[in-house]
Amino acid sequence: MENMNIKKLAKELNLSVSTVSKALHDSYEIKAETKEKVLALAKQLNYQPNPFASSLRRNSSKTIAVVIPEIAHNFFSLVINGIESIAEELKYHVLIYITHEIPEKEEQIIRHLLNGRVDGILISSSGTSNNNAHYHELIQKGIPFVFFDRANFDVDAPRVTTDDYQAGFQATEHLIKSQCKHFAFLSLSNQMSAINHRKDGFLAALNQYQIKPSHVHIIEAGTDETLSFQIIRDSLQPLPESLGIFSSVEKLAIQTYHICKEINIRIPKQLKIISFSNLPTAALLNPALSTLTQPAFSIGKEAALLLFQNIKNKGKIQPITTLPNVVLKSTIFIRESTKI
Amino acid sequence: MENMNIKKLAKELNLSVSTVSKALHDSYEIKAETKEKVLALAKQLNYQPNPFASSLRRNSSKTIAVVIPEIAHNFFSLVINGIESIAEELKYHVLIYITHEIPEKEEQIIRHLLNGRVDGILISSSGTSNNNAHYHELIQKGIPFVFFDRANFDVDAPRVTTDDYQAGFQATEHLIKSQCKHFAFLSLSNQMSAINHRKDGFLAALNQYQIKPSHVHIIEAGTDETLSFQIIRDSLQPLPESLGIFSSVEKLAIQTYHICKEINIRIPKQLKIISFSNLPTAALLNPALSTLTQPAFSIGKEAALLLFQNIKNKGKIQPITTLPNVVLKSTIFIRESTKI
DNA sequence: TTTAATTACGAAATCGTTTTCGTACTCTTC
DNA sequence: GAAGAGTACGAAAACGATTTCGTAATTAAA
The missing domain is CATH 3.40.50.2300 (Response regulator)
Structure with a gap:
């Protein structure tokens, strides 16, 4: 009983693994009665799907990364607050990476994230304008990202900035x-x-x-x-x-x-x-x-919304619109x- | 060429997948010459192992969670800074969850983390003292966690607090x-x-x-x-x-x-x-x-160190020492x- | 010279899901 | 009543790594 998984759950229910999986995902293939049974036992046995198996198979992590120059800074913590408010709503997880204003550190972090650990990235750049290679690698890999506050304007990516x-x-x-x-x-x-x-x-x-x-x-x-x-x-x-x-x-x-x-x-x-x-x-x-x-909180929210929109549209044909470039007003x- | 993986890498090298994997992990089974070849091509082709496949198989995520009441708060952002400094060094990833001081939110977050997404958790509790159930579930699941600043003293877990x-x-x-x-x-x-x-x-x-x-x-x-x-x-x-x-x-x-x-x-x-x-x-x-x-930064550092120590010792027989309870001085x- | 140990690798199982495909079975429809 | 459509499920492949186990080839020991 150490760890519950879908196989044990299926055995307990006298159903196949695939049926259970479909039931849990509310598939039309499964009849209501069966779904109820599955849901009930899953709840009772406190079954929670293994996120890594799921991510591996679906090729999506339900996770985004936030890359910022520093965190002990009112602006950035407010932005994170805004980001988290959206991520939480959409059941996404938020990884934090701090560059300490070191461009090489930022590069290293971004390059590491090419491995698919996250579905998208929010970046406030600490990079110098003449170093875009890592951003282009993200684009090539098809990993959506959005700049906020500090953008690299030579890179083709959505931006949320202020006036x-x-x-x-x-x-x-x-x-x-x-x-x-x-x-x-x-x-x-x-x-x-x-x-x-x-x-x-x-x-x-x-x-x-x-x-x-x-x-x-x-x-x-x-x-x-x-x-x-x-x-x-x-x-x-x-x-x-x-x-x-x-x-x-x-x-x-x-x-x-x-x-x-x-x-x-x-x-x-x-x-x-x-x-x-x-x-x-x-x-x-x-x-x-x-x-x-x-409006730091709003910047976080807007950037997150933009990112999630891009994550959702990934793979689909991009409408030939201008690049989203949200500009908010300071007071x-x-x-x-x-x-x- | 879309996505590099170990299989393609192995084929390119005329080696088996297992040999490549072992070479990448510097196994004694593989001779130096082969290792070099593997490493070289891996670097050249920019191979990065899929973190989910790896986590699934190894049953470890190289990720910790930080659960805090709020983030737009100098104390907590300084703590995160300290945590990140250690996590970064040990190549761990840091997930942030904010409870907004709502005990139910904290419970929900902790319960969610029972699925194995993280190897350990750092918590500054927003819970009321009469609700420990979720902490005990963590203990039962064998997921290490450390309290910092705001601890629940009825729960058997390491703490980092101040005087x-x-x-x-x-x-x-x-x-x-x-x-x-x-x-x-x-x-x-x-x-x-x-x-x-x-x-x-x-x-x-x-x-x-x-x-x-x-x-x-x-x-x-x-x-x-x-x-x-x-x-x-x-x-x-x-x-x-x-x-x-x-x-x-x-x-x-x-x-x-x-x-x-x-x-x-x-x-x-x-x-x-x-x-x-x-x-x-x-x-x-x-x-x-x-x-x-x-000493907010130090609190973060100490808590992270304690957590990683516990993660490392997981499974091993715990020495019957007193519970680690670091107390730092305020100024x-x-x-x-x-x-x- | 025979046996044992060591070296260096490969085949295949495994982690826990999701998804494709196949298939009984029931129900329409003309 | 035969063909087609729809329903409800299961077997098995896949995702991409790690790890166990097996085994040739080489070396060392007896």
């Missing part, structure tokens, strides 16, 4: 109208789509308002915690007059806050800052942080950190 | 010494081990310092966001004199901050607060929040929110 350019423009415009004279853009790297779009919006706004290029600073802080701390601190000493910072990610804004506390820079008096962020404490910070907030919250 | 009692005592003592007169404990529910231990420490400290019971308030705010907001707000109106709040979880402390902002209660002047928290912004809040910080950070 990064517009948001970047809007944030920068806000800084300009808050009487900033110098402007800094805090970035992790110049290889990430979402961040670059934010930067483009930033530059476009500065251009439109005819800000002198000498007053524009792009600070690539990188993904290393201690290093980025130093880079930001160095860039604040000496402090440019009326500096307005647009931080492309929450982490760098938090670091900036710490640095300002450390070297006694007053926000918003000496320095104004607005940041992309999903911090639940943004309004409680000292001073309250102005933010651009992405701007003006708070004290950018007050005049 | 919640001591930390609770210490935090409360700090509030007492900060000249508070009234004391409130903010709790999610009275069914969670970790939280109850914190409460016990709280009560013990108040008792030791002979605080009048009428000055002691236990506020069970529950897990529903809007409801808990109301409960906390109501309990602050009217505001007891010199109230010191010990919040057992970060979320409730944040809510308290929001409420205080809304109804104009000054922290720490009118109300002092200390909270369990892994907020990276605790020091940046207005005012900076005194915290008890759990107290005194900040402005409890300043005299």
